[in-house]
Amino acid sequence: MKEIRIGLLGLGNIGTGTYKALEMNREKIEKLVGGSVKITKILEKDIDRERDITVSKEQFVDSIEAITEDPDIDIVIELLGGVEPASTFIEKALLAGKHVVTANKAAVAASWEKLNAAAKKTGVQFRFEASVGGGIPVLTPLAGCAAVNQYTEVLGIVNGTTNYILYKMTEEGMSYEDALKDAQVKGFAEADPTADVEGIDAANKLSILMAIMFDRYIPPTQIPRAGITGITKEKIEEAREQDCVIKLIAHATLHDDGSFTYEVRPTFIKNYHPLAGVLEEYNAVYIKGNLVGKLMFYGPGAGPLPTGSAVLGDVTEIARSIV
């Protein structure tokens, strides 16, 4: 039986979740692949941290080269997060002829051209389903079974932290500050919530969606954006009076006249719109295509196991093609 060997970069929350997800569903995954799937090396400094998985210390390595220069490794999973050193490591792996799977929206969005060029150069697969919408299968269907459409619009609730905060403000009348605190207690917001509440994370995801759907790469720093820090109880009430809810929407439109607009900002969404029913920390991507009309993909936008689901989905597709 063919063995697929994986090098894992990062064993934090998402890395641990992905490792655990593979252990939990190994039987089904190996049946899908038609071969065995094994994480053989892990690049991680924090060897002694308590994790609810069993990892042999011999798996840990302390340099990226120990993985990229290992001829036995077929696939590299990058779960370090952040633009650097992740982008450099991904590029190095691609140029070394390794297929790469990542959940890292910041790196994919910032380094789109460089990373895709590297994958093309060595003819390997570069997959990042988990980078937008966490566990939701959305990029693969948009680039695959629905790609026969000419897309005209995307509206995404692609940040769970802000959706949770706005949900709490809407449903329970909380102030922004209280809702943020609640999100932090529940683990839906980080101690420094800037990237989420200022729309930076959503802009990264919009950049990736636009590149996939419209074949247009707009660096995330060039996407106009407004976050949710200015949303008040009064604004929530104003929306309610118009039969709307406020959602942080990542929005791009290809207009009839050929012009293309994009932005991330809090938006009034009518109560009957499918996006209005995306509650709590859930995510959804709503798109329009010239054949299919309207589609929506809904699910968990974050979390170790859901993200692990999307990462392992990419790994499985690559492993199938190898086997």
Place this chain on the structure above:
Amino acid sequence: MKEIRIGLLGLGNIGTGTYKALEMNREKIEKLVGGSVKITKILEKDIDRERDITVSKEQFVDSIEAITEDPDIDIVIELLGGVEPASTFIEKALLAGKHVVTANKAAVAASWEKLNAAAKKTGVQFRFEASVGGGIPVLTPLAGCAAVNQYTEVLGIVNGTTNYILYKMTEEGMSYEDALKDAQVKGFAEADPTADVEGIDAANKLSILMAIMFDRYIPPTQIPRAGITGITKEKIEEAREQDCVIKLIAHATLHDDGSFTYEVRPTFIKNYHPLAGVLEEYNAVYIKGNLVGKLMFYGPGAGPLPTGSAVLGDVTEIARSIV
């Protein structure tokens, strides 16, 4: 440039929509495929019918063998509808070594074992994304990027006719009879609505979903079902008092104790549940997986262009693999 040649079975509404969809988006589709895609032969008796597409009369053939025995044809698209002769034709095409794409839920559900065995025998692809949820990419993601999950449940609104009728009864207080008439006028219900309102169509789709998600084939005739003909204004009101809406749900559950249950029936769905927001004639498939948690796929469950979108999605995947 490689040319992919297609034989089309049936040029009714869906066949015409698929033909038109290919004409509309040919440029994008051929770019995805990396080759040209051409419908070279059409099996259809009604040659003279008015259609808003340009088809040369020389393309029409009057026997299935003219397509299955043509060595130049790579893919057969079956859009005749109904169990027979569609099942026989699909099997013949598969055994002749043609890849087959169909939107025909009745044939796929009734002849699941026979057709998949035929595809396996000759090593060709048998794809039927459009058979469940019309234009929604759902079977492909469930069998692909999300398949690393152990699925535990599926709840599907997979029949647009009944969803439209129940929507009109809920939103406008119509009686069942008036809502059915309205659906017939709008083209959402057929003159004989039995297959839709009695849940037969939904049972076909549940049969396919269960086979894909749980690797269990249950013939649609063995699925317990209740339709919506007995739904009264009073029942709708009773649901409303419990903060629910009534939806015709195709439901299967793999329980913790290993037992497996399935049925199609009108079901009270809480207003906050994502399925409650699936309005008018839209469809949605809501699933649970042990890694990802909850996912929902939403979109148009029928219509010539949406169905054409899903059919051409399958065609494109096959054509890519040929090229």
